[in-house]
Amino acid sequence: MTMDEAWKILLKHDYKRTKNRDILLRFFDQVDRYVTAMEVRNAVEQDNPGISFDTIYRNLAVFSRLGILDETELNGERLFRMQCASDSHHHHFICTTCGNTKSIPSCPMDQVTVNLSDYEIEGHKFEIYGRCPRCIE
Amino acid sequence: MTMDEAWKILLKHDYKRTKNRDILLRFFDQVDRYVTAMEVRNAVEQDNPGISFDTIYRNLAVFSRLGILDETELNGERLFRMQCASDSHHHHFICTTCGNTKSIPSCPMDQVTVNLSDYEIEGHKFEIYGRCPRCIE
DNA sequence: CCTGTAATTCGTAATCATTACGATTACTTA
DNA sequence: TAAGTAATCGTAATGATTACGAATTACAGG
CATH class of the missing domain: 1.10.10.10 (Winged helix-like DNA-binding domain superfamily/Winged helix DNA-binding domain)
Incomplete structure (x- = not known):
């Protein structure tokens, strides 16, 4: 943004x-x-x-x-x-050392097969943690 | 457990x-x-x-x-x-009202297509938030 | 450009969850 | 049951965040 x-x-x-x-x-x-x-x-x-x-x-x-x-x-x-530009929903890899991020375009909600029809979904969170190439050195 | x-x-x-x-x-x-x-x-x-x-x-x-x-x-x-029984990796729906959970057997890491080969992955988190049937009433 | 008013900020104190500490108690092994 | 170490207690300290009254600032209307 x-x-x-x-x-x-x-x-x-x-x-x-x-x-x-x-x-x-x-x-x-x-x-x-x-x-x-x-x-x-x-x-x-x-x-x-x-x-x-x-x-x-x-x-x-x-x-x-x-x-x-x-x-x-x-x-x-x-x-x-x-906040990222609001043009497309996505998630992030987050570097635990420096806080830099990399976009993960896919959303796991598309793959969820469990029936949650009786549930009221308010949100979700998908994040991958680790170290980015620069911080690995 | x-x-x-x-x-x-x-x-x-x-x-x-x-x-x-x-x-x-x-x-x-x-x-x-x-x-x-x-x-x-x-x-x-x-x-x-x-x-x-x-x-x-x-x-x-x-x-x-x-x-x-x-x-x-x-x-x-x-x-x-x-901690859940360690027999299978999975994720959770979490009720924001009462804290009850429901298992989500699929793992989004299987679907990630982005190339993270230069990254060192330490972990990930996938959670769905909302209200369970009992708390909706 | 002034002025009124309500929002914002400042400086600091209060709060809240969590962690730390020295003294005491409890567990384990022989 | 006695020694040695871990665990607990009661409370104080910490650290991040929030709250508060007074002072300042932004903005709308004259």
Whole structure:
């Protein structure tokens, strides 16, 4: 997702255009991998020294709720990254060392043969974990 | 997994047979669904009033590390349940209301077509979330 | 361009789950 | 049953996240 798309979503929901949100979005636009809240904080400190925890966590939650950020969890750590372009549903390989990802175009839901007709499906998660070529060296 | 199998694993790794571990294992043997640490604590309090946080969390970690318990995360909550019998690899539908599960026998790793030969795969996760028939009513 | 107002942010404190610690107790083996 | 080690207890410390009142900022309307 581009920053423009993110801002369009935010403004549509009556969130205001602020410097901090811009710094946060620009950061996620550039890194394009899963990062921790602490990593966000350290990076953002350079553009706005003294930025508050409140501001970071509150906006991460807003972005995540609006689908601007994608959130997952690995070894008890919360990770965030910019949501992929919404043109096609897919999943990810995630590097446990650096957070970089690789797309997995297929979706396992297509292959599920179990009858879940009595169940109400809210969502699903498919992720492959490991080390990317660069981190193996 | 049965309690006997769990104890066999524990003793093989030189963990001792204690009353608290027995209480914990018996609880997981009976509930057979995903529960939070707090739910464990409340249930176990009845068999051993005043049991320490340390004891619960330490043993949950031991059980999880030895593969006796299966651990996952849902909406920021850590969930534990007795590991399934190890006879066949499979995945789960998980009820977001009560923690009950239903087995999904197929594994998405069989269908992945992306070339990951340069990657070192450490693991994967496939879970379907929703509400089970009983919780829909 | 001003002003009013409501959202946002700041700085810090509070909360919550989890982990750590020193003292005590319990298990195992001989 | 005694020694040696692991496990537990009770509580304190930790670390990530959330909450709060005061100050600041963005934006709409005059």
